[in-house]
Amino acid sequence: MRILVVGGGTGGTIVANNLARRLAGEIRARKARITMLSASDRHMYQPGLLYVAFGQMMPDELYRDQASLLETCIDFHVDPVEQFQLDQNQVRTKSGRIHEYDVLVIATGSRIVPEEIPGLAEGAETFYTEESAVKMFKSLREFQGGKLAIVVGVPHKCPIAPVEVTFALHDYFKARGIRDKVEMKYHYPINRIHSIENVAKWAKPEFDRIGVEYETLFNVKEVDVKNKIVKSEEGTETEYDLLISIPAHRGMEVIEKDKLGVGGWIPTDRHQLTMEGHDNVYVLGDTTNLPVSKTGSAAHFEAEVVAENIASIMKIGAPVREYDGKVYCFIEAGHDRATYAMFNYKNPPDLKPPNKSMHWFKMSYNQMYWTSVRGLL
Amino acid sequence: MSESKIIDACNTYCPGPLMELITYMKQAKVGDTLELLSTDNGTANDVPEWINKVGHEMVSSEKVGEVWHLKVRKTK
Numbered sequence: 001m002r003i004l005v006v007g008g009g010t011g012g013t014i015v016a017n018n019l020a021r022r023l024a025g026e027i028r029a030r031k032a033r034i035t036m037l038s039a040s041d042r043h044m045y046q047p048g049l050l051y052v053a054f055g056q057m058m059p060d061e062l063y064r065d066q067a068s069l070l071e072t073c074i075d076f077h078v079d080p081v082e083q084f085q086l087d088q089n090q091v092r093t094k095s096g097r098i099h100e101y102d103v104l105v106i107a108t109g110s111r112i113v114p115e116e117i118p119g120l121a122e123g124a125e126t127f128y129t130e131e132s133a134v135k136m137f138k139s140l141r142e143f144q145g146g147k148l149a150i151v152v153g154v155p156h157k158c159p160i161a162p163v164e165v166t167f168a169l170h171d172y173f174k175a176r177g178i179r180d181k182v183e184m185k186y187h188y189p190i191n192r193i194h195s196i197e198n199v200a201k202w203a204k205p206e207f208d209r210i211g212v213e214y215e216t217l218f219n220v221k222e223v224d225v226k227n228k229i230v231k232s233e234e235g236t237e238t239e240y241d242l243l244i245s246i247p248a249h250r251g252m253e254v255i256e257k258d259k260l261g262v263g264g265w266i267p268t269d270r271h272q273l274t275m276e277g278h279d280n281v282y283v284l285g286d287t288t289n290l291p292v293s294k295t296g297s298a299a300h301f302e303a304e305v306v307a308e309n310i311a312s313i314m315k316i317g318a319p320v321r322e323y324d325g326k327v328y329c330f331i332e333a334g335h336d337r338a339t340y341a342m343f344n345y346k347n348p349p350d351l352k353p354p355n356k357s358m359h360w361f362k363m364s365y366n367q368m369y370w371t372s373v374r375g376l377l
Numbered sequence: 378m379s380e381s382k383i384i385d386a387c388n389t390y391c392p393g394p395l396m397e398l399i400t401y402m403k404q405a406k407v408g409d410t411l412e413l414l415s416t417d418n419g420t421a422n423d424v425p426e427w428i429n430k431v432g433h434e435m436v437s438s439e440k441v442g443e444v445w446h447l448k449v450r451k452t453k
Contacts, residue, residue, distance in 0.1 A: 154392075154396055154399045154400050154403065155392060155396065155400045159391050159392055189395075189396065189399055190393070190395045190396055190399070190423065190427065191395070191423055191426055191427065195390075195391050195392045195393040195395075195396050196390055196391045196393070197390075197419070217426070217427055217430050217431075219399060219431070233431050234427075234430045234431050235430075235432075248403075262404050263400070263404050291385070291386045291389040291392070291393075291394075291397050292389065292391070293391045293392065325388070325389070327391065341391075343390050343391065345388040345389065346388060348390045349390060349391075
């Protein structure tokens with residue numbers, strides 16, 4: 001069985017390592033082969049970008065060599081896919097090479113698209129790339145006070161990020177002794193301050209307590225950079241001196257170009273994680289169109305299901321597991337407290353009060369991630 | 378030519394039905410109809426509130442068994 005994994009992020013790396021262990025015997029006997037194609041020779045711990053934006057982590061702490069994270073039997077190439085030829089069970093890469101497969105796993109992730117909102121790329125700070133997180137830190141450092149607005153695009157990776165960055169901003173300005181000079185206003189696309197009802201119920205009184213104003217049903221339409229005004233699709237506007245954006249995301253360009261899914265999101269079976277109409281193609285993480293959070297955690301749990309099923313199909317001819325929609329998200333409630341949200345398709349998240357222990361668990365997980373992505377945790 | 382699309386947001390908590398609708402509304406063309414399926418009772422109020430505020434058209438809203446069917450049309 002030729003297994004081709006496209007994408008070397010969280011989902012792709014976990015599925016490849018998990019499969020390498022489950023099929024170790026078959027790989028030694030040359031009955032199975034795992035190939036990974038990625039756009040980069042480095043692997044980034046993306047949740048760390050939030051810490052970079054506040055000067056709490058340096059960018060180089062976020063990276064490991066991708067090859068060092070993979071089981072040695074995985075045939076790894078830095079050669080991104082430029083064309084999916086699903087009808088022929090093959091892909092063509094940037095180097096022009098053709099890779100044929102029996103089973104394909106697509107885990108290409110997502111990208112920010114601030115350029116789709118007029119003025120947003122020029123007018124707002126964000127932290128979803130290394131470059132932007134460093135730039136945001138420098139802007140925060142220079143900020144001496146005034147109106148700070150936080151806006152949120154749809155869809156976006158890491159749904160907890162809007163509240164996390166708000167609490168972090170409050171703590172950051174408080175530590176600098178200028179919190180009383182900063183008017184913070186939070187804007188959110190739906191009619192409560194977070195998509196998870198229990199998070200909204202918890203965060204609202206917290207925002208009131210720390211003096212964060214909020215406006216709901218605010219979907220960014222454009223940013224007037226010259227006059228420093230952000231305008232909503234709903235007809236309202238907010239003046240700002242510093243604008244922080246959680247930008248909208250799309251799937252990768254190759255997914256859209258090859259018409260695998262509108263917006264770059266591939267139609268995916270919510271339990272089997274197969275691409276609709278293609279039983280030998282699995283989709284993981286941000287790349288799916290599933291109505292679940294675009295997080296590393298979802299990609300992780302999906303990867304375990306996909307790996308177990310591909311292995312069982314090879315061993316007994318049938319899949320053995322279904323994805324139940326499981327997601328686990330840490331929620332940083334500032335610089336020294338945290339909580340978490342865990343849920344699946346059937347059970348809503350039950351939020352516990354933030355505490356210091358959970359914050360330190362999150363700090364530990366920032367290092368444990370490298371064990372997790374190797375498929376050991 | 379306008380199109381119709383069904384968005385299955387049943388049994389989801391994050392990003393949730395309204396966020397799913399906003400995602401697909403951004404991808405839709407003016408005149409397209411979107412039908413949102415949701416098992417969350419709050420959706421029956423949340424969707425009309427947003428649709429009215431943003432200025433799209435609420436076509437219909439009904440509960441069939443445990444599932445809300447909310448049909449909207451993109452108008453701008």
